[in-house]
Amino acid sequence: QVxxxxxxxxxxxxxxxxxxxxxxxxxxFSTYNMGWFRQAPGKDREFVAVIRWTGNLTYxxxxxxxxxxxSRDNLKNMIYLQxxxxxxxxxxxxxxxxxxxxxxxxxxxxxxxxxxxxxxxxVAS
Numbered sequence: 173q174v175x176x177x178x179x180x181x182x183x184x185x186x187x188x189x190x191x192x193x194x195x196x197x198x199x200x201f202s203t204y205n206m207g208w209f210r211q212a213p214g215k216d217r218e219f220v221a222v223i224r225w226t227g228n229l230t231y232x233x234x235x236x237x238x239x240x241x242x243s244r245d246n247l248k249n250m251i252y253l254q255x256x257x258x259x260x261x262x263x264x265x266x267x268x269x270x271x272x273x274x275x276x277x278x279x280x281x282x283x284x285x286x287x288x289x290x291x292x293x294x295v296a297s
Contacts, residue, residue: 174198174270174286181266181291188258188295194251194268194288202246205271208253209281210264210293219279220266221253231277235261258295265290 180192192208207222221232221242230242241254251268269284271277278284 176288178288178291183294192253196249212264
């Protein structure tokens with residue numbers, strides 16, 4: 173069992189930066205792939221970024237490549253999403269999620285077993 177709690181969201185101007193954090197509890201945290209997803213009002217939840225449990229592989233959706241960076245600290249049971257050059261279209265609720273798979277990683281939110289409640293990010297133009 174893993175509990176996830178996101179923080180770090182807020183209201184910013186276009187071009188600003190934010191760092192989202194996700195605190196995980198559970199002694200097997202280091203064995204989970206961890207992903208960030210987002211959901212804008214009236215839209216489906218979409219994949220943003222994932223980091224393998226080994227920490228040596230990351231993947232991003234095209235719209236955030238070069239602007240967002242996902243990282244993890246397995247000693248602290250933390251996941252981060254550094255978001256730079258934010259755009260109004262980045263406005264959404266952001267969720268961290270845990271996936272148990274041991275091979276590869278998934279971009280599908282239905283494959284993730286554990287979820288946080290989300291943190292809201294609003295980017296004003």
